[in-house]
Structure formats: C-alpha cells, structure tokens
Amino acid sequence: MAERLSGKVALIAGSASGMEAAGAIKMAEDRAKVVFGDVRLAQAEKYIEALAARGLTAAAVALDISEPDQVNRAVEFTVETFGKLDVLHNNAAIFSPEVAADACPVA
16 A cells, blocks of 8 residues: 555545545545545445545545535535645536536437
C-alpha cells in the first residue's frame, strides 16, 4: 500500500458505487482519511465497514449535492470528524428525466 496521501483528508461526493467508490477506496488505501458522501448512505456505510476491517480510516455522510445545506453539512462533518479538509472531489451529479430528455433527445 502506498502512503502518498498519509495525513490528508478527502470528501468524495457521489462515492457509494462505481468508479467513485473505487476512487475513494484507493485514496483510503493510500492512507487518506476519506469521507464517502452520497444520497445512498447505507451503501456508503458498507464501504466504511469494509475499510475499517482492513485498518483504514473512513466515514460516511448523507450528501445530496442539489441541496446546499447538505453540501455545507458534509464539509462541516468532514472537518469535525477529521480536523480538516484537503481534497474535495465531486463525482456526484444532479440528474432527472427532464435533464436526460434535454441532453439526449430520442428521435
């Protein structure tokens, strides 16, 4: 395991699955303290448990990036939990059927 992120604290929005989760896990493996932020809190918490079993440090927070209060709370949670915030990585998106229809019209 590399330790290049040792001492760093990262908040990763949209990290309860897929590439986002893989990135968060990699940061934890590189010894960052990682906060998984996602609307799917229960899924994020499963990663926290798995990382803790490996001796890695992580936490989870409910985070819907379409809600400014939740974004602020996630940052506050990160600082309260780990004392600082070094990395903020947004992998989350605001998506709705209306947005999809505008972005990807079907003929």
